[in-house]
Amino acid sequence: MGDIDPAYILPKEHRPNFSTFVEVDEIPIIDLSETSQENLISKIGKACEKWGFFQIINHGVPSELITKVENEARKFFELSIEEKKKLKRDAFNTTGYHDAEHTKTTRDWKEVYDFLAKDGVQIPCSDDPHDLELCTQKNQWPQSLPHFRKIMEEYGGKLEKLSYKLLELILLSLGLADGKFLDCFKNHLSFTRLNYYPPCPFPDLALGVGSHKDPCILTVVLQDDIGGLQVKKNLLGGWVPVKPIPNALVVNLGDVLQVWSNDKYDSPEHRVVLNSQKERFSYPFFLFPGHHIIVKPAEELVSEQNPTKYKAYNFGKYYANRTHADFSKQEVEYKEIHQYKILD
Numbered sequence: 239m240g241d242i243d244p245a246y247i248l249p250k251e252h253r254p255n256f257s258t259f260v261e262v263d264e265i266p267i268i269d270l271s272e273t274s275q276e277n278l279i280s281k282i283g284k285a286c287e288k289w290g291f292f293q294i295i296n297h298g299v300p301s302e303l304i305t306k307v308e309n310e311a312r313k314f315f316e317l318s319i320e321e322k323k324k325l326k327r328d329a330f331n332t333t334g335y336h337d338a339e340h341t342k343t344t345r346d347w348k349e350v351y352d353f354l355a356k357d358g359v360q361i362p363c364s365d366d367p368h369d370l371e372l373c374t375q376k377n378q379w380p381q382s383l384p385h386f387r388k389i390m391e392e393y394g395g396k397l398e399k400l401s402y403k404l405l406e407l408i409l410l411s412l413g414l415a416d417g418k419f420l421d422c423f424k425n426h427l428s429f430t431r432l433n434y435y436p437p438c439p440f441p442d443l444a445l446g447v448g449s450h451k452d453p454c455i456l457t458v459v460l461q462d463d464i465g466g467l468q469v470k471k472n473l474l475g476g477w478v479p480v481k482p483i484p485n486a487l488v489v490n491l492g493d494v495l496q497v498w499s500n501d502k503y504d505s506p507e508h509r510v511v512l513n514s515q516k517e518r519f520s521y522p523f524f525l526f527p528g529h530h531i532i533v534k535p536a537e538e539l540v541s542e543q544n545p546t547k548y549k550a551y552n553f554g555k556y557y558a559n560r561t562h563a564d565f566s567k568q569e570v571e572y573k574e575i576h577q578y579k580i581l582d
C-alpha cells in the first residue's frame with residue numbers, strides 16, 4: 239500500500255482529527271459473573287440507554303481459545319494475496335476474504351475474513367423487492383491452515399451463545415420477555431469476522447472502518463491491545479476511544495435493537511482510526527436475524543403516547559442492499575436505518 243489510492247481518502251468532514259479525541263473511561267464495564275440477575279439487568283439497561291456500548295468481563299470465553307484465534311488469524315492474513323484471493327468474497331457469496339470493503343462511499347484500510355454461524359443459509363440476491371431469488375451462502379476455509387476451521391468454529395460458537403445471553407438480558411432490561419424474537423434465529427445470518435488493519439502511512443486521511451452503525455441486532459468484539467475503535471458521543475464533543483482492556487469483550491447495539499426498542503436504545507455510530515506504526519486485529523461476532531424477518535418495534539413498547547417510530551422493513555432486502563454497497567465507491571449511499579423512521 240505505497241501510493242495513496244484515492245478510494246481510501248475520506249471527504250474532509252469525515253477525516254479523523256487526532257486532537258479532538260475525548261479521553262474518558264466512562265464506557266461501562268460489566269461483570270457477567272455478577273450473581274444478582276436484577277443488578278446485572280439494571281447495569282446493562284443503563285449502559286444501553288447511555289452508550290449503546292459496554293465492555294464485558296468474566297464472559298466465559300476461555301483465554302486459551304482467544305490466543306489460538308489470534309494466532310490463526312495472524313497466520314491467515316500472512317498468507318500470500320493469491321492464497322487469500324482463492325477465498326474471495328463476491329456480491330453473491332458474502333463469506334471469505336475481502337480487501338476492498340467500503341463504508342458509505344470510501345474504501346476502508348483493512349482486510350477481512352468472514353464465516354457464517356450457519357453454513358449454507360440463504361439471502362436475497364438483490365435488494366429489489368420484486369426479485370424473489372435467494373443466494374446460498376457457503377463458508378470458504380483456507381486449505382493451507384489445518385487448524386483454522388476448528389478453532390474459528392469454536393470461537394464463533396462461543397460468541398453466538400454469549401450473544402443470545404446478552405440479548406436476553408437486554409430484552410429483560412426493556413421489560414420484554416427474554417424469549418421474545420426467538421423465531422428470528424431460524425436460518426439466521428450471524429457471522430464472525432476477522433479484521434486486520436495494516437499500519438497506515440496517512441492515518442489522518444483514511445479510516446480502518448468509516449463511521450457507521452452496525453445493521454445487526456448486536457455485536458460482540460474481541461480487540462487486541464492497540465486501540466482504535468471509537469464511539470461517537472456528541473454530548474462529550476466528539477469521539478470516545480473504546481480502550482482495550484485485557485480479556486474483555488466489547489458489546490455494541492445494532493440497528494435492529496434500535497428499532498425493536500422503538501428508540502429507547504440507540505445503535506451508536508462508531509469507527510476505527512488507524513495507526514501509522516502498528517497493525518491492529520479485531521474479531522467481531524455480529525448477531526443477525528434470518529432474511530425472512532420483518533423488523534419493527536416491539537408492540538409492548540408502542541402505545542398511544544409512544545407511537546411506533548419506524549416503518550417495518552424486511553431484513554433480507556436491507557442486508558442485500560448493504561452487502562452490495564460494500565464493493566465500490568457508489569454514487570448512492572447505502573440504506574440506513576433513519577430512512578425507515580416515521581417523522582412526526
Ligand SMILES: O=C(O)CCC(=O)C(=O)O
Binds near residue numbers: 447459509
Ligand atoms: O475493529 C473493531 O474494533 C470494530 C470493527 C467494526 O466496527 C465492524 O467491523 O463493524
Ligand SMILES: [Fe+2]
Binds near residue numbers: 450451452457508
Ligand atoms: Fe461496526
